[in-house]
Amino acid sequence: MSAVSMAGALNRALADSLADDPSVLVFGEDVGALGGVFRVTDGLAARFGEQRVFDTPLAESGIVGTAIGMAMNGLRPVVEMQFDAFAYPAFEQITSHLAKLRNRTRGRVSLPVVIRVPYGGGIGGVEHHCDSSEAYYTHTPGLRVVTPGTPDDAYRLLRDSIASPDPVIFLEPKRRYWAKGSLSTSGDPIGFDRALVRRAGRDVTLIAYGPMVVTALETAEAAAEEGWDVEVVDLRSLSPFDDETVCASVRRTGRAVVVHEASGFGGYGAEVVARVTERCFHHLHAPVLRVTGFDIPYPPPKLEEHHLPSVDRILDAIARLQWDDEVVGSYGA
Amino acid sequence: MARTRAPERTLLPSDEPLSLLRKDGSPVDDSPLAMPDDDVLVELYRRMVVGRRFDTQATSLTKQGRLAVYPSSRGQEACEVGSVLALRPTDWLFPTYRDSVALVTRGVDPAETLTLLQGGWHLGYDPYEHRVGPQCTPLATNTLHAVGFAHAARLKGEDTAALVFVGDGATSEGDTHEALNFAGVWKAPVVFLVQNNGYAISVPMSKQNAAPSLAHKGIGYGVPSVLVDGNDVAAVYAVVREAVLSGGPTLIEALTYRIEAHTNADDATRYRTSDEVAAWLDRDPVDRLETYLTSRGLLDNARRAAITAEAEEFAASVRSKMNVDVEPSPDDLFEHVYASMPRHLREQATALREELA
Ligand SMILES: Cc1ncc(C[n+]2csc(CCOP(=O)(O)OP(=O)(O)O)c2C)c(N)n1
Numbered sequence: 001m002s003a004v005s006m007a008g009a010l011n012r013a014l015a016d017s018l019a020d021d022p023s024v025l026v027f028g029e030d031v032g033a034l035g036g037v038f039r040v041t042d043g044l045a046a047r048f049g050e051q052r053v054f055d056t057p058l059a060e061s062g063i064v065g066t067a068i069g070m071a072m073n074g075l076r077p078v079v080e081m082q083f084d085a086f087a088y089p090a091f092e093q094i095t096s097h098l099a100k101l102r103n104r105t106r107g108r109v110s111l112p113v114v115i116r117v118p119y120g121g122g123i124g125g126v127e128h129h130c131d132s133s134e135a136y137y138t139h140t141p142g143l144r145v146v147t148p149g150t151p152d153d154a155y156r157l158l159r160d161s162i163a164s165p166d167p168v169i170f171l172e173p174k175r176r177y178w179a180k181g182s183l184s185t186s187g188d189p190i191g192f193d194r195a196l197v198r199r200a201g202r203d204v205t206l207i208a209y210g211p212m213v214v215t216a217l218e219t220a221e222a223a224a225e226e227g228w229d230v231e232v233v234d235l236r237s238l239s240p241f242d243d244e245t246v247c248a249s250v251r252r253t254g255r256a257v258v259v260h261e262a263s264g265f266g267g268y269g270a271e272v273v274a275r276v277t278e279r280c281f282h283h284l285h286a287p288v289l290r291v292t293g294f295d296i297p298y299p300p301p302k303l304e305e306h307h308l309p310s311v312d313r314i315l316d317a318i319a320r321l322q323w324d325d326e327v328v329g330s331y332g333a
Numbered sequence: 334m335a336r337t338r339a340p341e342r343t344l345l346p347s348d349e350p351l352s353l354l355r356k357d358g359s360p361v362d363d364s365p366l367a368m369p370d371d372d373v374l375v376e377l378y379r380r381m382v383v384g385r386r387f388d389t390q391a392t393s394l395t396k397q398g399r400l401a402v403y404p405s406s407r408g409q410e411a412c413e414v415g416s417v418l419a420l421r422p423t424d425w426l427f428p429t430y431r432d433s434v435a436l437v438t439r440g441v442d443p444a445e446t447l448t449l450l451q452g453g454w455h456l457g458y459d460p461y462e463h464r465v466g467p468q469c470t471p472l473a474t475n476t477l478h479a480v481g482f483a484h485a486a487r488l489k490g491e492d493t494a495a496l497v498f499v500g501d502g503a504t505s506e507g508d509t510h511e512a513l514n515f516a517g518v519w520k521a522p523v524v525f526l527v528q529n530n531g532y533a534i535s536v537p538m539s540k541q542n543a544a545p546s547l548a549h550k551g552i553g554y555g556v557p558s559v560l561v562d563g564n565d566v567a568a569v570y571a572v573v574r575e576a577v578l579s580g581g582p583t584l585i586e587a588l589t590y591r592i593e594a595h596t597n598a599d600d601a602t603r604y605r606t607s608d609e610v611a612a613w614l615d616r617d618p619v620d621r622l623e624t625y626l627t628s629r630g631l632l633d634n635a636r637r638a639a640i641t642a643e644a645e646e647f648a649a650s651v652r653s654k655m656n657v658d659v660e661p662s663p664d665d666l667f668e669h670v671y672a673s674m675p676r677h678l679r680e681q682a683t684a685l686r687e688e689l690a
Binding site: 164 | 476486511
């Protein structure tokens with residue numbers, strides 16, 4: 001066990017995968033000499049050479065489209081999209097081909113491609129650098145969509161993603177790149193599509209993922225001071241969704257709040273609420289609530305703190321959940 | 334400022350399309366291209382005749398309701414057959430929806446070729462068995478797959494080239510340009526064959542392109558470019574062969590014409606004249622080679638009759654294979670979405686099975 005940042009953990013995962021499997025390639029914009037704008041690929045080109053880790057022309061559709069061709073020819077490309085909103089030029093390749101080729105070819109073509117996307121806000125970035133794009137990808141059958149909340153998960157999930165025969169959209173919460181945590185590179189695989197109960201509690205389940213896992217844990221600590229015992233479930237795999245772990249938790253607690261940075265309308269949280277309601281209705285003491293970003297384009301840096309779900313806003317939602325205890329107070333639905 | 338080194342092969346296409354056979358079937362004396370060997374020429378002829386018969390058979394199958402749709406390549410046989418026969422067995426082909434004749438020329442079973450258009454499943458053949466990528470419907474996206482595939486072959490030390498088909502309309506898509514640029518930078522062994530058949534559904538070249546030719550589009554990417562008579566199968570074969578053997582990227586624009594409408598669902602009289610079609614019928618690729626082969630004594634009546642009979646037999650086999658009702662199983666819906674079926678799809682499959690029970 002050693003303390004590393006999430007960026008460092010991702011770097012380790014890439015290095016270990018490159019070392020273990022000669023068919024793994026890492027490429028994208030500025031991933032070579034620079035080591036990526038977030039330094040996630042730092043030192044890899046020097047260590048593994050330009051044949052394995054290289055800069056491409058500046059063209060996202062080109063990066064994903066050529067990765068598809070390379071995967072068809074037996075390689076395992078791991079590509080970097082520089083920022084969330086700059087992955088959109090590659091959207092057609094992702095949805096029309098990456099997600100569907102296995103199905104279209106009835107299993108004959110396997111595309112073990114990982115697309116790493118730094119996503120979300122909270123870093124004071126200017127526009128187009130802070131989108132939460134998970135709903136676009138999770139709506140696409142054939143893709144796996146995963147996102148780590150901690151350095152340890154970042155390492156393990158990325159290793160699992162690279163080993164996966166299915167294409168993976170690997171969403172990296174960029175505001176957590178520099179937060180340190182423990183990392184154990186050995187040990188059993190975590191189970192690539194399993195959610196994890198990060199903190200046990202009896203009263204409320206907070207369902208979070210990616211950048212909001214840390215915020216949810218902070219909320220649970222604050223809530224404890226007010227006498228609420230909050231359980232935190234980290235989804236890790238957004239698609240496929242781990243109904244089992246999530247529903248087991250909600251059945252225990254009877255109350256749930258889903259938290260994400262992305263806009264709420266048509267968002268990923270709506271799917272989680274629907275699934276939990278369908279499967280746990282008789283165990284619920286209150287409607288499942290969402291705390292999300294507002295339904296606005298991502299705001300400028302000086303306003304982003306108002307947009308992003310905060311500990312206070314999540315605590316408010318928890319308070320509204322005490323329906324049966326008549327704690328609703330001034331909080332409207 | 335550092336500049337990238339100029340490639341060894343010339344970049345500019347010729348002003349006039351390269352050719353080996355004139356439209357009346359007489360040979361071009363001073364062509365820079367080498368005439369293919371006699372046995373290759375006869376084989377090109379044979380495959381074009383079979384390919385055309387397959388094409389008319391497929392068109393008939395749409396009228397019988399056996400195919401949902403069929404995009405004919407009648408008139409484009411020189412491109413479809415000449416380029417495919419120029420490939421080595423180890424090379425790969427990345428076709429579009431229009432290139433069924435290229436697929437059967439590559440040896441894909443005709444029934445498997447037509448699965449996409451029949452509606453039974455999206456793809457009938459095994460890409461690895463024939464070294465043929467799935468027929469691509471989103472325009473120009475296959476160009477990038479071909480570049481990636483060829484680049485991977487290079488990284489793995491394999492001598493494999495990728496031939497990718499693009500329509501004239503599809504050259505306007507961003508992916509064509511990204512693919513040419515990647516291919517130029519990586520020097521990937523890819524041949525882009527633009528079948529310029531004059532129209533993208535109804536939109537003519539004049540509204541599609543302002544460059545002197547589509548082949549000119551390779552220049553800015555450092556990709557050697559060739560303009561060829563796309564109704565001259567000998568010339569198509571020669572330029573594709575040279576491009577495949579060059580080991581780097583090439584853009585080839587083949588000037589040709591789609592004799593039928595875009596698909597059976599299209600009305601071509603709305604956007605083109607019968608005079609125009611007649612002028613192109615006069616440059617028919619099959620007739621042209623037939624005239625040449627006959628004048629050279631490489632094709633006599635008996636051989637011609639044998640080839641015609643073979644084409645008829647092929648068409649008959651297509652008919653009988655397609656005259657069976659395909660009943661895909663609803664269970665197939667949930668297969669191959671992921672490498673192993675996730676729980677939510679298992680649940681949905683069970684629900685559907687119960688619904689149908
Ligand atoms: C990205 C995309 N946009 C639009 C279409 C619809 N469409 C199908 S074929 C076609 C025309 C293509 O023309 P061209 O590239 O010249 O090829 P051709 O059909 O003539 O062989 C269009 C617009 C499509 N398949 N893909």
